[in-house]
Amino acid sequence: MTVEIEIEGRTRAVSVERIDADHFRVVLDGEAHLVNAARVEAFGLSLLFEREGASSSEIQIAPGGAPGELLAVIEGRTVAVSVNGRRSRRGSLDGASQGAGERPVLAPMPGRVVRVLVGPGDEVAVRQPLVVVEAMKMENELRSPKAGIVKEVTVSAGMSVDAGRVLVTIA
Amino acid sequence: MKILIANRGEIAVRVIRACREMGIPTVAVYSDCDRDARHVREAGQALHLGPSAAARSYLRIDGIIDAARRSGADAIHPGYGFLAENPLFARACRDAGLTFIGPSPDAISLMGSKTAARAAAIRAGVRVVPGTERPLDVRVFDEEVAAIAETIGYPIVVKAVAGGGGKGMRTVDEPSELPAAIRTARSEAGAAFGDTSIYLERRLARPRHIEIQLLGDGFGTVLPFVGRECSTQRRHQKVVEESPSLVVTPELRRQMADAAASVARAVGYTSAGTIEFLVDEDGSFYFLEMNTRLQVEHPVTEMVTGVDLVQWQIRIARGERIDIDPARALTPHGHAIECRIYAEDPDQGFMPSPGLVSAIRPAAGPGIRDDGGVSAGYTVPVHYDSLIAKLVAWAGSREEAIARMARALGEYQLLGIRTTIPFFLWLMEQPEYREGRYDTTYLDRLLQSRRGESFSRLAAGDQDLVTMAVGIDAFMKAHGRSQSGTDAAPVTHWLQAARREGLR
Numbered sequence: 001m002t003v004e005i006e007i008e009g010r011t012r013a014v015s016v017e018r019i020d021a022d023h024f025r026v027v028l029d030g031e032a033h034l035v036n037a038a039r040v041e042a043f044g045l046s047l048l049f050e051r052e053g054a055s056s057s058e059i060q061i062a063p064g065g066a067p068g069e070l071l072a073v074i075e076g077r078t079v080a081v082s083v084n085g086r087r088s089r090r091g092s093l094d095g096a097s098q099g100a101g102e103r104p105v106l107a108p109m110p111g112r113v114v115r116v117l118v119g120p121g122d123e124v125a126v127r128q129p130l131v132v133v134e135a136m137k138m139e140n141e142l143r144s145p146k147a148g149i150v151k152e153v154t155v156s157a158g159m160s161v162d163a164g165r166v167l168v169t170i171a
Numbered sequence: 172m173k174i175l176i177a178n179r180g181e182i183a184v185r186v187i188r189a190c191r192e193m194g195i196p197t198v199a200v201y202s203d204c205d206r207d208a209r210h211v212r213e214a215g216q217a218l219h220l221g222p223s224a225a226a227r228s229y230l231r232i233d234g235i236i237d238a239a240r241r242s243g244a245d246a247i248h249p250g251y252g253f254l255a256e257n258p259l260f261a262r263a264c265r266d267a268g269l270t271f272i273g274p275s276p277d278a279i280s281l282m283g284s285k286t287a288a289r290a291a292a293i294r295a296g297v298r299v300v301p302g303t304e305r306p307l308d309v310r311v312f313d314e315e316v317a318a319i320a321e322t323i324g325y326p327i328v329v330k331a332v333a334g335g336g337g338k339g340m341r342t343v344d345e346p347s348e349l350p351a352a353i354r355t356a357r358s359e360a361g362a363a364f365g366d367t368s369i370y371l372e373r374r375l376a377r378p379r380h381i382e383i384q385l386l387g388d389g390f391g392t393v394l395p396f397v398g399r400e401c402s403t404q405r406r407h408q409k410v411v412e413e414s415p416s417l418v419v420t421p422e423l424r425r426q427m428a429d430a431a432a433s434v435a436r437a438v439g440y441t442s443a444g445t446i447e448f449l450v451d452e453d454g455s456f457y458f459l460e461m462n463t464r465l466q467v468e469h470p471v472t473e474m475v476t477g478v479d480l481v482q483w484q485i486r487i488a489r490g491e492r493i494d495i496d497p498a499r500a501l502t503p504h505g506h507a508i509e510c511r512i513y514a515e516d517p518d519q520g521f522m523p524s525p526g527l528v529s530a531i532r533p534a535a536g537p538g539i540r541d542d543g544g545v546s547a548g549y550t551v552p553v554h555y556d557s558l559i560a561k562l563v564a565w566a567g568s569r570e571e572a573i574a575r576m577a578r579a580l581g582e583y584q585l586l587g588i589r590t591t592i593p594f595f596l597w598l599m600e601q602p603e604y605r606e607g608r609y610d611t612t613y614l615d616r617l618l619q620s621r622r623g624e625s626f627s628r629l630a631a632g633d634q635d636l637v638t639m640a641v642g643i644d645a646f647m648k649a650h651g652r653s654q655s656g657t658d659a660a661p662v663t664h665w666l667q668a669a670r671r672e673g674l675r
Contacts, residue, residue: 001649003642007634008625014642018650026639037643042530042547043586045640059640062529062586072637076581077593077627079637083645109523110553136514136523136557163526 006082007072065109065163103145105168107161111135115157116168122150124170131155131167144170172489173198174272175239176210177260178250179229181544181560182465183210186248189481198242200235202228204552209544216242223554229253232260236267246270246488248481252556255464256283256335272488274387274442274463281438282461285332286370292458295437297430300449300457302372306332309357309367313350316371320349323373329353331360332368335462337407339363342374377610378449380404381416381456383431384472386483387440388493395428395435396472397503401447402611403604405521405618410511410591411598412468414475415503417569417607423454428501434458443469443484449611467511467561470542474507474565476500506569508576512560514551516589517626525551528559529587534579538565538572551588559590569607573599593626 002015015027024035036048043062049055057074061081064071070081111133118130129141130150151171155161174190175198176183183199187210190197199214204223211217218238220228228234230253239247247264249255255273258280264271273279282288286306289299301323307316320327320343329352331339339360341352353369361367384396400416401409419427431446445466447459469480478495487493515521527550533541543560545551551559562583564576577599580592598604603613629637 001646003645005638005641007638007641008629012638014638016642016646018646024643024646026642028635028639028642033639035639035643037640037647039647041532044584045644047636047640047643057636057640059637060530060584060586061641061644065524065526065588070641071586071589072641073584073586074629074633074637076583076596077629077633078589079627079629079634081637081641083641108519109525111523112553135553136525136555138523138557140522 004084006085008079067164101171102151103148103170104166105130105142105145105170107133107163107165107167108140108142109133109135110162111140111160113155113157113159113161113167114139116153116155118150118153118168120150120153124148124150130170133161133167142167144168146170172246172270172485173242173244174246174248174485175200175235175242175244176214176248176250177229177235178248178253178255179205179208179210179544179555181542181558182250182252182467184213184544185542186250186481187213189479189485192479193482193485195485198238198244200229200238202554204550204554207549209546209549218242223552225253225554229555232257232263235260236263236269239267239269244269246272246485248272248484249464251464251467256462258283270488272442272484274440274444278438278440279463282444282463283333285330285334285460288461289370289458291438292434295430295433297434297458298456300372300375300459302327303370306368306370313353316353316369317346317349320346320371323371326374328372328374329356329369330372331356331364331366332370333364333366334360335364335460339369340407375449375451375457377452377612379416379418379609380409380447380459380611381419381427381450382445382447382466383427384443384445384466384469384480385431385435385440386443386480386487386493386495387435388487389441389490390492391436392493393432393435393440394493394495394497394500395432396476396478396500398424398427399445399468399471401468402609403598403614404611405614407611409468410513410614411508411595411604412471413506413508413569413572414471415506418450418454420454423450423456424501427456430456430458434461442487443480467558468509470540470561470563471507471509474540474563475503475505477504505565505567506572507563507565508569508572509561509563510576510580510595511558511591512562512583512585512595513557513591514559514588515557515591517591517594518589518623520623521591521594523553523557524589525553525557526588527551528585530584531586532584533560534562534582536579536582538575539563539579540565559585562595570605573605597626 017025026033034051038046040046044060047057060073114134115132124144126147127143131142148170152169173196176186197214199210199217200220202223254260258276261271261276326344329341339356343352357367379402381398387393399414401412403411445462448456450456516524530547540563566572
């Protein structure tokens with residue numbers, strides 16, 4: 001089985017075959033590895049590379065806040081990953097600054113809209129603040145992913161919003 | 172004595188731990204979104220307060236007093252934040268016949284006004300940062316504020332009289348920036364504290380923030396402790412604290428302790444409190460403000476002195492006399508560092524990252540203390556501040572404490588939400604931090620110089636490992652735990668042996 005994984009801005013293909021209950025043959029960048037993989041705790045995988053000095057690693061993989069997003073943790077560092085094109089929200093936001101066309105600006109976390117700084121038809125610059133959302137006693141300015149025109153504002157001050165909710169659309 | 176803890180999160184868990192060690196029954200209170208929170212589960216009793224919004228639950232004085240009555244509690248520990256520094260709450264407890272585990276309402280009101288606190292420090296013979304001694308309320312025109320600013324000298328800091336936590340605080344480098352700073356400071360202060368009064372202070376060049384913990388009892392004893400170094404701040408918010416400070420000599424330590432104790436004595440202070448100082452490059456120190464409560468960073472003091480500050484708050488409230496050897500309180504044993512683990516995404520400008528904690532395994536082992544407030548399956552709510560745990564490392568020396576903290580941060584597993592752990596891993600490697608070359612704004616400068624580079628960037632080998640692990644994880648999810656020919660669940664030798672035993 002071949003799996004496409006988006007990680008740190010790259011798309012990487014990895015092929016996984018099961019050898020027996022514990023062992024897998026994993027091919028990454030044309031290199032084959034023998035991996036002894038054990039599930040540990042609810043979300044962890046312990047990997048032993050028995051043909052590579054018996055090196056041992058632990059990686060935790062749990063669902064993130066956004067649909068389709070997984071958060072992987074290794075040695076205290078957390079990265080967002082997605083599998084087989086289930087693009088994470090973070091990925092689509094990162095990609096947004098380059099693209100043309102309509103771009104929705106989403107609430108990155110649940111919270112309360114404190115201020116709406118633009119109205120439909122306004123011209124906005126890239127990174128111009130659009131909406132201020134309060135969460136956890138902090139005010140967070142959400143900025144425009146691109147230069148353009150405000151096509152639609154779907155929230156107003158005082159509204160509670162869930163993560164992933166469209167706040168403003170920039171055309 | 173039965174203690175109701177008028178708080179939530181890690182500090183409620185911390186107070187419950189102290190109570191359990193002392194054999195004191197505990198009562199938790201909770202809002203709608205905290206039904207499954209740790210403090211509710213670990214307390215002996217738990218009463219519902221109301222909806223999730225703090226104003227309708229944890230900030231409701233009448234609701235909390237009523238919960239104390241219904242549960243039979245006769246004392247209230249306020250923790251920090253929420254009602255901890257609200258003199259009306261301390262007074263309401265007293266009026267209801269409940270022991271407020273903290274200072275007197277009068278001491279809270281006096282030190283709560285930053286200008287009154289400065290005046291009290293001056294009366295006690297302690298230097299304050301040069302600035303205005305009276306609150307400048309809305310009736311004072313900007314031109315008049317500007318004239319006062321000229322006499323103090325730029326750069327200055329505009330601060331809220333009722334302030335705290337960096338709210339309503341603005342730095343002004345030159346006169347032209349003053350009107351805008353006054354406007355935003357007044358507006359933030361009004362929103363946060365309901366008081367738009369401001370005051371001015373001269374901005375010191377490269378100050379360190381060093382604070383003195385103290386305990387006062389009902390017999391006039393005031394006991395100062397070795398200082399805490401809190402200069403590692405992001406936008407005026409402390410993120411790492413340690414004790415002792417690298418720059419404080421035994422002589423300076425004694426001077427600061429004496430100054431702190433004389434301010435506390437001057438206001439008849441009882442319970443735990445903290446006097447904050449700014450320390451200039453030449454070792455001059457200036458009174459900044461007093462916090463009339465237990466501080467978030469109290470564990471570093473506990474780790475280097477072996478004194479349990481929360482237990483002492485309770486003992487003092489019970490009428491006991493402080494019998495700690497003053498030399499023990501002032502002599503640090505080893506070095507302690509605390510990292511505040513926040514539910515924030517350091518890679519998105521420290522944006523809040525509330526949500527479901529799918530799994531958690533705190534660091535442990537030698538010299539590590541985890542003061543946590545969340546458990547697996549709990550959803551970190553949007554309604555309160557984002558502190559989810561405090562990780563404390565103790566070791567014989569500062570260098571060893573940093574190495575131990577880095578080890579513990581790598582070990583700490585908290586899944587499902589973003590946290591500031593990767594940021595701390597980075598910070599522990601920075602020469603400025605390791606060498607202790609810092610002042611209260613070095614972290615902001617250091618962060619700015621990174622220009623948004625990710626804190627979680629993996630080494631090439633680690634990215635390969637994560638990629639392979641995610642591939643295997645996807646395979647396992649697609650194919651189930653095992654293929655035909657092997658057992659559906661792995662059977663251990665122990666289990667096989669146990670089965671044979673059972674068959675015999």
